[in-house]
Amino acid sequence: MALGTLGDRRTKDRVAREIMNRKADPTGALFQVAVLFALLLALAILVLLLQDVVRGSWPVLSERPGDFLSAELRTRADETGVFQPLRGTFWIGVFVVVLAFPIGIGAAIYLEEYATDNRFSRFVDLNIRNLAGVPSVVYGILGFTIFVRFADGFFPGSVGDHAGKTTAAAGVTLAVLVLPIVIITSSEAIRAVPRELRDGAFGMGATKSQAIRSQILPYAAPGILTGTLLSLTRALGEAAPLILVGAVTGKLGPNTGFLELEQLGEKFTALPITIANFAGRPGEDWEQVTSAAIVVLLVMVLMANAVAILLRNRYEKKRR
Amino acid sequence: MPRSVQSPGGRLHVQRSNRRSTRMLGLLIGLVLVAAACGSSDSDSDSPSSAEDDAAAGDVSGAINVSGSSTVEPVTARAAELFNDNVSNDVEITVDGPGTGDGFQLFCLGETDISDASRAIKEAEAADCEANGISYVELLVAFDGIAVMTHPDNAITCVNYGDLYALLGPEADGFGNWAEAQAIADELGTTNTFPDASLDITAPGTESGTYDSFIEIVLEGIGEQRLGEDADTFIRTDIAGQAEDNVIIQGVSGSGSSLGWVGFAFAAENADAVKVLEVDDGQSGCIAPTIDTIADGSYPVSRPLYIYVNTERAATDDGLVQFVDYYFGDAYIDSVTRAFGDTGYVALPDDLLAATQAAWEGR
Numbered sequence: 001m002a003l004g005t006l007g008d009r010r011t012k013d014r015v016a017r018e019i020m021n022r023k024a025d026p027t028g029a030l031f032q033v034a035v036l037f038a039l040l041l042a043l044a045i046l047v048l049l050l051q052d053v054v055r056g057s058w059p060v061l062s063e064r065p066g067d068f069l070s071a072e073l074r075t076r077a078d079e080t081g082v083f084q085p086l087r088g089t090f091w092i093g094v095f096v097v098v099l100a101f102p103i104g105i106g107a108a109i110y111l112e113e114y115a116t117d118n119r120f121s122r123f124v125d126l127n128i129r130n131l132a133g134v135p136s137v138v139y140g141i142l143g144f145t146i147f148v149r150f151a152d153g154f155f156p157g158s159v160g161d162h163a164g165k166t167t168a169a170a171g172v173t174l175a176v177l178v179l180p181i182v183i184i185t186s187s188e189a190i191r192a193v194p195r196e197l198r199d200g201a202f203g204m205g206a207t208k209s210q211a212i213r214s215q216i217l218p219y220a221a222p223g224i225l226t227g228t229l230l231s232l233t234r235a236l237g238e239a240a241p242l243i244l245v246g247a248v249t250g251k252l253g254p255n256t257g258f259l260e261l262e263q264l265g266e267k268f269t270a271l272p273i274t275i276a277n278f279a280g281r282p283g284e285d286w287e288q289v290t291s292a293a294i295v296v297l298l299v300m301v302l303m304a305n306a307v308a309i310l311l312r313n314r315y316e317k318k319r320r
Numbered sequence: 321m322p323r324s325v326q327s328p329g330g331r332l333h334v335q336r337s338n339r340r341s342t343r344m345l346g347l348l349i350g351l352v353l354v355a356a357a358c359g360s361s362d363s364d365s366d367s368p369s370s371a372e373d374d375a376a377a378g379d380v381s382g383a384i385n386v387s388g389s390s391t392v393e394p395v396t397a398r399a400a401e402l403f404n405d406n407v408s409n410d411v412e413i414t415v416d417g418p419g420t421g422d423g424f425q426l427f428c429l430g431e432t433d434i435s436d437a438s439r440a441i442k443e444a445e446a447a448d449c450e451a452n453g454i455s456y457v458e459l460l461v462a463f464d465g466i467a468v469m470t471h472p473d474n475a476i477t478c479v480n481y482g483d484l485y486a487l488l489g490p491e492a493d494g495f496g497n498w499a500e501a502q503a504i505a506d507e508l509g510t511t512n513t514f515p516d517a518s519l520d521i522t523a524p525g526t527e528s529g530t531y532d533s534f535i536e537i538v539l540e541g542i543g544e545q546r547l548g549e550d551a552d553t554f555i556r557t558d559i560a561g562q563a564e565d566n567v568i569i570q571g572v573s574g575s576g577s578s579l580g581w582v583g584f585a586f587a588a589e590n591a592d593a594v595k596v597l598e599v600d601d602g603q604s605g606c607i608a609p610t611i612d613t614i615a616d617g618s619y620p621v622s623r624p625l626y627i628y629v630n631t632e633r634a635a636t637d638d639g640l641v642q643f644v645d646y647y648f649g650d651a652y653i654d655s656v657t658r659a660f661g662d663t664g665y666v667a668l669p670d671d672l673l674a675a676t677q678a679a680w681e682g683r
Contacts, residue, residue: 075398076661246416249390250397253383253412267414282565282660 053298056291068292073252073274077285082293084252085274087263088167089236089300092270095171096178096235101228104182108224111183112190113212132180140241143173148245165246167268173245174238178231185227189220219319222312229308233301239272247273271297380639381410388416388423388436391464392625395665396436398655399647407646411639421445427628428454433640435628438464438533456628457683459648460676462656462665465584465614465622466534469569469594473576475515478598478606482508485542487519487579493556495519498577508542515577522571522580525561530583537621538599565663569594584609584622585663615669625665631683648677 060068071081115121148164193216201211217224248269256263271293278290386396393415400413420437427435428449441449441458449456468479486492486505495501498514505512524530535555543554562568565586572580573593587596587609598606601620613619627647634640647655652673657664668676 075394075401075659248414248416250386250393250415250417251400251413253385253414255412283662284564285661 050298053291053294056288057295059288060292061295068289069296072255073250073269075251077281077283077289080278080289082271082274082296083258085269085271085293086296086300087258088170088247088268088270089272089297090258091167091264091268092171092174093232093236093304095168096175096232099172099175100179100182100231100235104179104228105186105224107179107183108186108190109212109217112187113208113216128180128183132184135240136177136238137240137244139173139177140244142176143169143241143245147172165267166265168264170242170245170247170268170270171264173241174235177238177241178235181231181234182228185231186220186224189223189227190216192223193219218315221315222319225311225315226308229304229311233304236301236304237272237297239270239276242270242273249273249277271300380408380642382637382639383412383414384434384637384640384643385432386413386415386434386436386627387418387426387432388434388627389420389438389625390417391438392436392461392627393417394659395461395625395655396434396627396647398659399651400643402651402654403643403646406650407642408639411643413643424448424628427456427630428452430454430630433630433633433637434644437626437628438623440624440626441628455631457631457679459627459629459644459680460668460672461625461627462667463614463622464530464533464625464665465609465619466530466537466581467584467587467609468581468597468599468621469572469579469587470597471573471576471578472593472595474578474595476512476597477595478600479512480508480510480600480602481538481542483510483512484538484599486510487514488521488523488556488559489539489543490547490551490553490556493558495556517577518575520571520575520578521559522568522578523559523561524565524568524582530581531561533623534581534621537623581621583663584614584666585657589663611666612669614666615672622666629680629683634683644680648673648680 068081069086070083071079072084073082074080111121111125115124147169148166197215197219198211201215206214246267248267252267252269254263254266256266275290275293275297278286278293384400386400397415400415403411404413415436417436420439423432423435423437424441424445425448426432428445428451430452435456468484470476483501483505486501486503486508487495487498489504491504492501496519497516498519499516501519502510502514505514524534539554543551547554562571565582568580568582569586569590572578572582573590587594588611596609598608599619599621600606604618604620607613607619609619609621614622627644629640629644634644653667655664656667659665667673
């Protein structure tokens, strides 16, 4: 008992000392300044980049915003537009949402809820993690060897010339590229679901699939959504795999509308590819066009991010 | 017993979860549709329902696929644009520029109708085409001349490949003064005495064909002899490349002892600001680049640009024939000399253009 009080007093003293001394903690203060500086530096670089791009794009985006979005690729800087690359990037996004999201989330559910912890499942898990780190160019080669050839003749109108270098092949390639990321982020979100929730569901007599659908997935939804939509933005910004799958740079012939499914079997181009191509052309007006195309891609990516945040907030509110 | 307890509760759960997941799915689909609708408003103004026009068009239609050299890409893309604007919008022309070699690979597989090339077809590539039964006609399009320039104050008027190698080759890494390159130039048999002045180099960016061609034509030969064929680079690595040709002109005119090179069209436009040097390739003496010397091939630092047309395809596809006709007809001057908007390549003199047209007619 006496020993206990003594111990208590010592702890109290130590806590008091800690509180008193906090003001005179030079290393701590230095650390705080250092991390603040890191944050400011990161912000400054971002702001600098953004204002440079936006200012560079201003002549184009202020003078002919509609025309720039609706015009095809042209060889004259004052006539060119990003309709075709915007369309390509949009459809690549659709492929990622339709293919990578359900397959990835499904695989994650299996890995977390059904797979038993044995050598095989650990091997699969390790491989998925490694796949997430594979350079995107490698996926481009995969896309070329498998999907470009597979897509040959698969869609109406894709038989013959340039057969497999289609929007569909590009979309599937990028869906495969982000698949491991979707699986990993979804797995982590599912793993973070509290054990009590599961036990509660089983306690109520729910079957496994009922527990997954009614409790686990809704609870994990915010985490899953954030991860998957971030992987979507990654896919929208990729250029390297698309070079190998055959994105067109100079002039894209087929003039299908934005939503016509027919174009899935036709040649394509995408915003990152177009940006790189514009940047290589001479003259100040091409610089402006390049900046404008970058702004279009940024807006697209930011929109996807905004959707991710909105959905996450929505599901987080529901969770409570 | 447990079962009877479970089923009402369980069903309730299922129903609620179904509603939730449907809502989630609905939201996702809604988003896709909203995004799509946003996009479709863009497309309305753009796509003049080409599919419907196809049926009505009695003229020409179809698709033409072009791939190959990125140097020629803007010329063909411009010609295609003009063709769609002025002749027929129903021919879908796609122009890509992955490179001459990649272009021939596709061409000889029959995947493209026209192959852009910044060099003549190689024997191996021609054999490839023959093996696949692809017959073609080679059409000379233009010349891509490269002008070597210095400041008008510089006394030097003519350089040979050895001089340029001494000043710009990998062995010149770090040279900041013309005189430093004298030793190597002497070794290579120069007749010039370099000034004792700073060596201010302004060169095209590494991404440009002008940069590559200059190395290939001027520096590679001597570099291979002196350093072996496997050398990492045949050009000094401390040159800051300029993507914009006008900046190269500014750089060269901004220093009294400058050195640089640029596409011929730009140098000719700025003949008062820079001095275009004569070049000696060691065979035909000092020759200044002019439209004539580039066109007749006597000026050494230039390369021919070609298109190769699949003749079998041309025999059956009227759209392809009309396009190539137009390429070397009404579109020719605009697309060749103003491929980049303000500037372009050296157009063929009349006799060579006539020869190209004759080659096309006689396919």
